[in-house]
Amino acid sequence: MDKADKAFKLEGTIVLPGSLAENGYGIRTIGSDFGILTPEYKYIGKARYMREIYIPPSWRNKEIEIFLERVLWESRIFIDGKELSRQDALGTPHVHRLGKLSSGTHELAVLVDNEMIHNIGDKGHAYSDYTQSIWNGIVGRMEMRALDAARIESVRAFPDIENDHLKVEVNTNILLGSNTTLGYLVKSVKTGKMVMDGKINPVNGKDNNPFVFTIPVNGRLEK
Incomplete structure (x- = not known):
């Protein structure tokens, strides 16, 4: 996790799909918040989710995409340290088109930012402590897919x-x-x-x- 990119850092393992709060990461809540949902852990900022992936030879010349069903709010995809895609939809899946990747092992990083990246005010149902809490993570279906170049x-x-x-x-x-x-x-x-x-x-x-x-x-x- 990377609060404000510099001031707050914490490393660990996490199970996805899921949120930081579900996995016990963030600032532990003391007491309850009046009138809104109170998660056990809170975290607003950037979190980097990393793992090693393997691209099989059968995916040669295929167009690779990553499907993330639900993210709050922005997700950015890095392969071997290079940013290839960025999405910021609140209520629809993030579909990242990565182009062609060489076969073999790569480092995949998904940077999720749950800050209010667009000022929508405090009444939006898709980004509010009143309806779901402002969580950081990736939930729902997660897939890496190989598509034909022409389709x-x-x-x-x-x-x-x-x-x-x-x-x-x-x-x-x-x-x-x-x-x-x-x-x-x-x-x-x-x-x-x-x-x-x-x-x-x-x-x-x-x-x-x-x-x-x-x-x-x-x-x-x-x-």
């Missing part, structure tokens, strides 16, 4: 029942060239069998992301 980021479908068409919007992480072909297939939810397949050229407009295409739908409702 689909999201897919949205918009059915047009009257005209028997289905509009599909696809977001990719890269711009697709004019010679790119996208293959698709449609399966029956009931049987799992393919009922339609095809190929399209996804180029659509100057930005080419997202691209939208429409496929005909032939079928009937089943009860």
Whole structure:
């Protein structure tokens, strides 16, 4: 832990997901605070969580990302001492894109700062002693993931029942060239069998992301 970066230092081990207070780190509380939650330990400032990680050879040329479901408030990712990513969402996961990493052993450090990094006042439910205490840590799901260099980021479908068409919007992480072909297939939810397949050229407009295409739908409702 590093209070104000210099004045307060303490080293130890911690179990994550979890908070400093859950693991017994911080300034021990004496008595209770009137009208607000009173954790057993309090700490506001920066805390550095470090461990050794191993990148397998099978992750070569993969894009590495770290998923942290809940952090209060800012998280910064360092690999071998070099900062690669920073996130500061309060109510949504922190997804850190690290790019490609060489196979082998690396030092991972996550620097979490639970100071009020943006002045939102004292009435915000996501950062308040009244609703959850101002904890420092990482809670919920924690993952390190290897992604293909070119991949689909999201897919949205918009059915047009009257005209028997289905509009599909696809977001990719890269711009697709004019010679790119996208293959698709449609399966029956009931049987799992393919009922339609095809190929399209996804180029659509100057930005080419997202691209939208429409496929005909032939079928009937089943009860």
